[in-house]
Amino acid sequence: MSRAPEQNAVSPGLSAGTSPITLKVISIFWPSFLTAGLATILCFSVFDPEMMLLDTHFANASRLGAYTSGFFSFWVLTASSCALTCYFQKPCAVKNAKSENI
Template identity: 50%
Template sequence: MSNDTQAQTEHNLPVVQRIISVLWPSFLVASLATVLFFVVFDPQELGMLAGLPEVTRTGGYTIGFFFFWFMGALGCALTCYFRKPCPPRIRTDQAD
């Protein structure tokens, strides 16, 4: 019963909150990841290695940030997706 009500409330989350729960945590984590990553790696050198010498540092930071954001959002979206309640198992032995 309690499982039912939990599924119910999760389904009833306002759309705003559902969108936020994907985009917002990933944004926060992306900001942190961008700082930590680029303290160690210089985007210009990475651009050189990747064969994209025309990418400036500011451009590198921006691409990095949005890459981390996208990846984080993907993770959050999958979490949300797998949290959805599954259809109950059909028990053939009991049905007979």
């Protein structure tokens, strides 16, 4: 028994793979979820949303509401960055092949 070979050959039919679409969805929405959570914790431990929103249109928003919208705003941002990474990962050859077909 030696150090783990990272990608061991799995017995065919026994182990389940995951479709590339699922993998893409996971890699866009999951890491961004984690970092958005972290950003939310850091942001709102430093700034009290009640103070931040005092002079704005949202002065009457509850803290829980502000945390929630904050979290989702962060998530949209981090997810778009993940999505761009995924988008730019597509090799140039694939793009070329597509335009040749047209």
